Amino acid sequence: MRFSGLRVLKEGLTGNRGWTPHWRDPDPNSDYDVVIIGGGGHGLSTAYYLARDHGITNVAVLEKGYLGGGNVGRNTTIVRANYFLPGNSEFYSHSLKLWEGLEEDLNYNVMHSQRGLINLFHSDGQRDAFARRGNAMLAQGDDAVLLGRDELRPMLPYLNFDDLRFPIYGGLYHPRGGTARHDAVAWGYARGADRRGVDLIQNCEVTGIDIEGGAVKGVQTTRGAIRAKKVAMVVAGRSSQVAALAGMRLPIESHVLQAYVTEGLKPCIDHVVSFGMGHFYISQSDKGGLVFGGDLDFYASYAARGNLPGVEQVMEAGMALMPMIGKARVLRSWGGIMDMSPDGSPIIDKTHVDGLFVNCGWNYGGFKAVPGSGNVLAHLIATGTHHQNATGFRLDRFRTGRGIIDEEGKGSQHNLH
Amino acid sequence: MRLAGRGLIDRSKPVAFEFDGARHSGFEGDTLASALLANGVRVMGRSFKYHRPRGVLSAGSEEPNALVTVGAGDAREPNVRATMQEIHEGLQAWSQNRWPSLGFDLMAVNDLAAPFLGAGFYYKTFMWPRSFWEKLYEPVIRRAAGLGALSGQAGGERYERAHAFCDLLVIGAGPAGLMAALVAGRAGADVILADEQARMGGRLLAETYEVDGQAGHLWADVVLAELDALPNVRRMGRTTVFGAYDGGTYGALERVLHHSGRRPRGAPVETYWTIVAKRAVLAAGAIERPVAFRNNDRPGIMTAGAVRAYVNRWGVSPGQSVAVFGNSDDAHRTARDLLAAGVHVPAVIDSREDAPESRDFELRRGAVVCDASGRRGLEAVTIRTAQGEERIAADALAVTGGWNPTVHLTCHMNARPVWRDDIACFVPQEGAVPGLRAAGACNGAFSTATCLREGAAAARAVLEELGRTVRDEPLPEAEDDPYRIAPLWAVSGKGRAWLDFQNDVTVKDVKQAAQENFRSVEHMKRYTTQGMATDQGKNSNVAALAVLADATGRGIPQTGTTTFRPPYSPVAIAALGAGAEGKGFRPERFATSHAASIERGAPMIEAGLWYRPSYFPRDGESDWRQSCDREVGYVREAVGVADVSTLGKIDIQGKDAAAFLDFVYSNMFSTLKVGRVRYGLMLREDGFVMDDGTTARLGEKHYLMTTTTAAAGEVMKHLEFVHQGLQPDWDVRFVSVTEQWAQFAVAGPKARELLDGILDAPLDAADWPFMSCGAVSVGGIAGRLFRISFSGEQGFEIAVPARYGAALFDILTDRAEALGGGPYGMEALNVLRIEKGFITHAEIHGRTTAFDIGMGRMVSAKKDCIGKTMSERPGLLEADRERLVGLKPINADGRMLAGAHLFREEDPPVRENGQGYVTSVCHSPMLGQMIGLGFLKGGSDRHGEIVKMWDGLRGVTTLCEVTGPVFFDPDGGRMRG
């Protein structure tokens, strides 16, 4: 079924009885060309692009819970391409281009809203660092505008321009940055993949990876053994556990990142805004809730929930930066499990096992990468070569020291990002 | 309608308030909802999507409909539950999410379009044309959505936070909670009793049952009086425990002043508490659920428990003629309470065929309400019996579909509640939160007697665990009626039957979601927005998942619940972030010269937590550059004075101090002579540069390390780790002395002259070569002197105990001025160091190695050190890495910008061609042009090459010559001289 305004009208007039499932619930076959472990945003988009771009449709996505139940459904929905280091820069640029037009491509309204993103800076040194970033964005062919304090004021009048502990010097404006409806992204890709013949198998946990003679042969699951020529692990949040099934240890530590939404409010924040002197980023959803987040709780965790010191840090940053949100009430907090890599950048690569691929290490930033990540992983799986926009996400970069991608400059060691 | 002679309000204290500009009157003890009901106001809000007129549904914090805006100006508070807002003199409240008025809302047109606005409709449309999303669709949706509005102003009201500790936290002060607090309090335990209501007692205030032979609320008062007399019991009223966290930590919000118009100076309106409790008893009660039927959202339809609360606690009837609909004996109890209060009850509609007979009222057994009419207020309900449909006039309907235990806190640490078929609800999983026990209605115990029993038992168990002796005391007598319920979630039939009132999610929506294969309860929630409104599904989630279970042919336990997340009820950001507004975000660190710098008109800039002077303006100077150039001139030509106290200083002592420094620095310190200073480079274990600074050897076993201002804390932590974690056997001790010493750079050709004028004994040049240090005396005070330079001039840093810092700064600047110099700020300091090619964190920004900054040889080959092995990874030693260079425009008026990128002259500025970037620039008064430092691929081998500096952001392209990083006095003669 094709979705459109007309369709909504027609169904509305006939009692909405004609809607059909967005995807099937097939039982797993015994054999696939490609098995993707993980039915989150990245796994689903990988399946979609395998089918769309490479004609590989004998594909199963195995999800231990429900589709889109991981980080794609628990993030702050920010979409941007404002990275500056080679490796990241071209990849996120590529991903943003896929976002643009995703609705038509998927025939699903993911509500990608390019409302503009502004990173604030609070010192000359930060301005210089953001200038370097902005210039990298321009050199990549993306958009960036360096705004001074006086240009920012009319755009974001609610910021504390008067007595902020770290005064606002200006901001790096990324007009094409914005947000999207996170769940819809997962569903849109799921529906798109399903329509192209991919089997989406929920409640199917992978319990083993079959390797013979250094090559992958299939997986063991709670719904039986499945043979596969190629297997991709796309399970951010559980990467270390799944990789362990293939005898691998990854340069990953798992952390909880909390995020928050307030009660619905009339429009008051039109952009995505991030604070430069404390981890804090915020936007307002189309329903009116302020959606915001900050830093990790900062301890290894698989609990998908956080603690109060983490909460307070974020709220304090919010109160410092834009005290007008003080009377907005936090309605809900949640925690996502982040694959934290040593340099803060992801890994999309082959492994030491033939036919086994890994996609992990998304740190805070996996949501915006959903289209790009699936697209380049599909390329790698289908062609055996890295996509031209994803040559930097190598698994061995820490061992060799070559191509470490440390955007934040905090170091390439665990727990500095 | 106010009922004569009923309720716990104080009729001797009338209170005037306004709603939507109209004046009303209530009594002390009223909530806004009870007072509005008493005044005959039935419509209190509009729903989110369809803008349907809505009346109050509940009498508690779970209220989904009666959300109002309270207060004005910067005290404006949106989305206040009318059921929780106590009225006070002068209270002003407004309805919200309507235009132009609550009675006539143009957005209600959405209700007519409802067939097209069902579950998930927006995922299927608004896709064409593409550009319309941001321009048209989204703005329209955003304006229609949302509830109340923020004032847009910074808060004029104060919020605060506080910490509390106790043996036992009792959450909820109904019969179970009171009993738990009483038993634990009598046994001497340190108890906190918290309850979200203004008045403690829970359902005892809303029901007519007796406890211990007296009215329930009177028994509650007796218990509360006893608790108040116990010094070991703290009562926290108007306090919602909103979250359970690790380690027995609970988040709680106390509403301190919302019930009053008073705002005493310094008083917070809310206090956010973190309560650390050895044990907790959850006695949070239960929330009644409505039954879904066509038009069940009409104003005047409310939960039966709420009706009893309004009648019994507030002396208000929601109508003249109140019908009752339900599936348990609660329906009967409600009718009896209404009748006792003199309210007409046209019928009790009980869905159970086997409901107990009653002679007190008209009972329809095996019947359901299947429709309701009256858009702005209920007029009649239609009931369906075996005989057919029948219309019954009523202006209010009390509905009970059963009770849902308030299990929320037990689920905050990821446990799921357990379904109990016998009472048709979810109850807490035992041990779900370590140290927390559920008791009473939140545990599925619905009679007063079982609540008392469970409360007492929970307290006893806690006392035993805490090792306290427990006296066995008899429980008070109370009602112990069985809870008889026949599940009823939704009445079948045409039309829309509401589940989630605020978000306008109907039974049809849930069924459609299932039809579209959103069968997981999480999918259904996210697709329909069920349970995502301000009540987080407290009123509707269980019914919705029952509908989903039905639609998917599964049982309720197999369908499962969505995840319960904190906070239990919404908490203001201002409370959770209290104290951080403005300067409170981080401590302010002031150097001892701060006041003097301010006095001289210096703009202060943030450096870490410190403030440092940017420059010291003089009369007649029109911009900072003039001041900066003048200050650079002081240092280059006379003498300049700068406060450098903010740099980190660490005192290191012990027989292994030298070995320790050799291990944490890449270069050698064991070979440093006493009385000398050496520059050191510190690496992280990953081989990248972490920090740099000078370290002085004050004695054989005594060093003084300097760190950068920004990295002082990080370095201290690192040193502690290396010592405690890696080399615990080494006998070395260190302590920060950053705060102890006020330290000033005195730099320039006349530096020595200045110092000779203030030191108690003049300096002997022979004793003070470059990179020496030692003790000095100034004004009889023991100080330290270091001959070091960050400017390239003959430089000293003089340190005195901080109490003398302000005085010394004044003396130094006065003397400097007398010698043709004066104080200099960060701008000049930056120019001076760039001219000399000295690096700061602009260059050692975390991604650079010693090799990159041209200090590869500072990683000593003779010894191990932190970071050494990893710095030798092949990728970190490749010649084409970006390496530190100097950059100089080929035209003297060429402009440079930090953050610009470098390209070959002929290459277009695209990423693939990137050659490097610029880190620091300044206008060099010495060279008379701009200069910069930057990183260039293979830069050390490209001196003399012309590269293109490109800054697309600011539209500047400048051809620059690549040079060594030292622009001025490259052989360092001035510094050493």
Place this chain on the structure above:
Amino acid sequence: MRIPCPLCGTRDRREFWYRGAAVDLERPAPDAGVEAWDDFVYLRENPAGPTRELWYHEGGCGAWLVVERDTVTHEIGRVALASEERS
């Protein structure tokens, strides 16, 4: 989350700074080879369950602690001073 500091008693998480797996205490010899160093600095077990990690009582006594903790339940087990754990 609360951590029982052997010196200060049980304190709120906010007083502590987290470093990561206690692997960091097992620093290899400089010449131990690429594998050993890659293991030490980068590769992690990252278990979903009990683990042993390093915390610094930064807002308290300044002691580095070895903390046994469960990454799923956040339950804290044995806590020891890193200096004593080593020597």
Place this chain on the structure above:
Amino acid sequence: MVELVARTPCAGLLPLRVGAVLLDEVAPGALTSVSPYKGQAEALSKVLQAAHGMGFPAPSRATGDRQARAIWFGHGQAMLVGPAPDPALADHAALTDQSDAWAAVRLHGPGAEDVLARLVPVDLRAGSFPEGHSMRSLLFHMTASITRIEDGAFLILAFRSMAATLVHDLQTAMEAVAARG
């Protein structure tokens, strides 16, 4: 010879009284960080006892009195408060002058505990933190040393450079406590 005039960390900021709670700056005398070398703790304690009349404090405790105190100051460290350190101590411990590094204030009066409860995440009620107890913790965003001294008063030490924030934070909490009555 030039003359250097001394200035205390809280000059111009204190004293302060809000409601029943008082906050004064105290002049503690010399502050000396004392960190025993390896295996020297006992010997140090003896010298400390002989020279200054009190032993090295156990963790979370303070020894001595108004004239001379030894406050436990963290891992392997105590702060000798009052007298100039006896030189013999240096044989057993690293001594570092900290006399100018810390702002020292005294918070007292009924409600002082409630004031600190707004800033410090540790139970400082007399039952769990009686006289003679001392601790290192956070005071809102800064680190501090807090000791319950005579008369139930609290001796608070915080970084000198943060004195203004220390006073601001305490004053805010004092006002909030006073406003509740």
